[in-house]
Amino acid sequence: MSRDTELVRYANYMGEPDPTEPSLASRLRLAVVRLNRRMRAQRTSSTVSLTQVSAMSCLGKCGPLTPGELAAKEGVQPPSMTRVIATLEESGLVSRRPHPTDGRQAIVELTEQGSAYLRAEVSAREAWLDLTLARLTEQERELLSRAAEIIDRMAGQ
Amino acid sequence: MSRDTELVRYANYMGEPDPTEPSLASRLRLAVVRLNRRMRAQRTSSTVSLTQVSAMSCLGKCGPLTPGELAAKEGVQPPSMTRVIATLEESGLVSRRPHPTDGRQAIVELTEQGSAYLRAEVSAREAWLDLTLARLTEQERELLSRAAEIIDRMAGQ
DNA sequence: TATTGTTATACTCTATAACTATA
DNA sequence: TATAGTTATAGAGTATAACAATA
Numbered sequence: 001m002s003r004d005t006e007l008v009r010y011a012n013y014m015g016e017p018d019p020t021e022p023s024l025a026s027r028l029r030l031a032v033v034r035l036n037r038r039m040r041a042q043r044t045s046s047t048v049s050l051t052q053v054s055a056m057s058c059l060g061k062c063g064p065l066t067p068g069e070l071a072a073k074e075g076v077q078p079p080s081m082t083r084v085i086a087t088l089e090e091s092g093l094v095s096r097r098p099h100p101t102d103g104r105q106a107i108v109e110l111t112e113q114g115s116a117y118l119r120a121e122v123s124a125r126e127a128w129l130d131l132t133l134a135r136l137t138e139q140e141r142e143l144l145s146r147a148a149e150i151i152d153r154m155a156g157q
Numbered sequence: 158m159s160r161d162t163e164l165v166r167y168a169n170y171m172g173e174p175d176p177t178e179p180s181l182a183s184r185l186r187l188a189v190v191r192l193n194r195r196m197r198a199q200r201t202s203s204t205v206s207l208t209q210v211s212a213m214s215c216l217g218k219c220g221p222l223t224p225g226e227l228a229a230k231e232g233v234q235p236p237s238m239t240r241v242i243a244t245l246e247e248s249g250l251v252s253r254r255p256h257p258t259d260g261r262q263a264i265v266e267l268t269e270q271g272s273a274y275l276r277a278e279v280s281a282r283e284a285w286l287d288l289t290l291a292r293l294t295e296q297e298r299e300l301l302s303r304a305a306e307i308i309d310r311m312a313g314q
Numbered sequence: 315t316a317t318t319g320t321t322a323t324a325c326t327c328t329a330t331a332a333c334t335a336t337a
Numbered sequence: 338t339a340t341a342g343t344t345a346t347a348g349a350g351t352a353t354a355a356c357a358a359t360a
Contacts, residue, residue, distance in 0.1 A: 024302050025286040026214060029196060031305040033211055034232050034312035036193040037351085039186060040326085051327065054190055057183060068341060075191050080328050082343055104336045104341045126182040132311045133181055140307050145181050147304030148188040150297050154289045155191035194328080197349085208350065225318060237351050239320055261318040261359045 032151075042128045048091070048117070055084050056093060056110065060118045064109035066099065075155060093117055189308075199285045205248070205274070212241050213250060213267060217275045221266035223256065232312060250274055 022030075040050050048056075058073050059065060065073070071081035085108055088094040093114035099105035110118065133141055179187075197207050205213075215230050216222060222230070228238035242265055245251040250271035256262035267275065290298055 022214070022218065023283070023287070024290055024298060024305070025283040027305040027309070028290070028301055029207075029283065029286060030211060030214065031308040031312065032189050032192050032196070033207065035189050035308050037232055038312045039189070040351085049326065050186075050190065054187060057179070057187065061179065066341080067343095075194055076327090077329060078342060079330080079344080083327085086343095099341095102337075102341080106342080126180070126186065129182040129186060130180070133185070136307065136311075141181060143300060144185055144304055144307060147301055147308075148181070148184040150293065150301060151188040151192050151304075152184070154293075155188065155195045197328085206349065223318080224320095233350090234352060235319060236321080236353080240350085243320095259318085259360075263319080 039129060048088075048093070052084055052088055052093075055081070056088065056114060056118055059094065059108065059110050060115070064107045066105045067108060068105070070108060088114070196286065205245075205250070209241055209245055209250075212238070213245065213271060213275055216251065216265065216267050217272065221264045223262045224265060225262070227265060245271070 055070060055074055058070060062069075062073065067081050067085055068078060070085070071078045074081065076084075085094060085096070089096060092111055094108050095111050096106045096108050099107055133144070136144070212227060212231055215227060219226075219230065224238055224242055225235060227242070228235045231238065233241075242251060242253070246253060249268055251265050252268050253263045253265050256264055290301070293301070
């Protein structure tokens, strides 16, 4: 997209504010904040938190990664990821091994147990979300599916 | 919606898992977690956090509320809201007055300063989100607008 | 006795700054 | 000197349990 096109879009988008109606940014912010809270509050028997599940999903999807790569993909700072990895390693869900050529780096990957967890337990954690999604219409789910893609792209910028 | 319809929907939705593709629940979870992180990380000169802005937006939209009502609308527990209100009151952005008929309750409302903040500063906090949204196409924004509605409804359940 | 709200306490998530080890 | 990662520390956000005040 050219810089000009982008500016025109921004002008068009910002040009007609409706003071009686909350902006799209406001509504999207509130919706995301609230769903995030709701998902975190969803307790499972497991001790693995939403953040940890998210990191494990990333490893499951991308394969073994260095801590730095994992932090970048999850959009957190390296020290935050250090802690997530340490906790998961203590639980035996991920393992670390030395990088073959660079002594500074490490390779983090799911253990057998971690993979099994991802297959079986993640869906348990997501039970509430699954059920809530199931209550929607097929059209609404299709819409959310596309929205998830867009939101993920926005967050990754 | 009847209970039967709901069960059929759930069966249809859950019946065809595709192991090669992350589920909608997974993708939506990741998208929401990441956008939430990204929004919180968005620093402003202001000292008002995203959670505080969210509570103020709620007061701006609904008018004066008791702490309990505000907690329910935001989907947090009362003690959590106690803290948010206390901080906002210290900053002079909201005020508390006694409930006219029930001595246990209180009425929380935006002050003049709080309203001004909501008009002027909130958009500053949302600058990043606004800009990011402006980079999308009109169709994508329309889609997100509908998604925000659905997500908010899901979170409110 | 039930309801509303607050206080006390603790845990998760995340950040920045400073440090260590390796390239 | 630059990069990858960890340790130390701090702050936001949220919860549960226990308490106080009022209905």
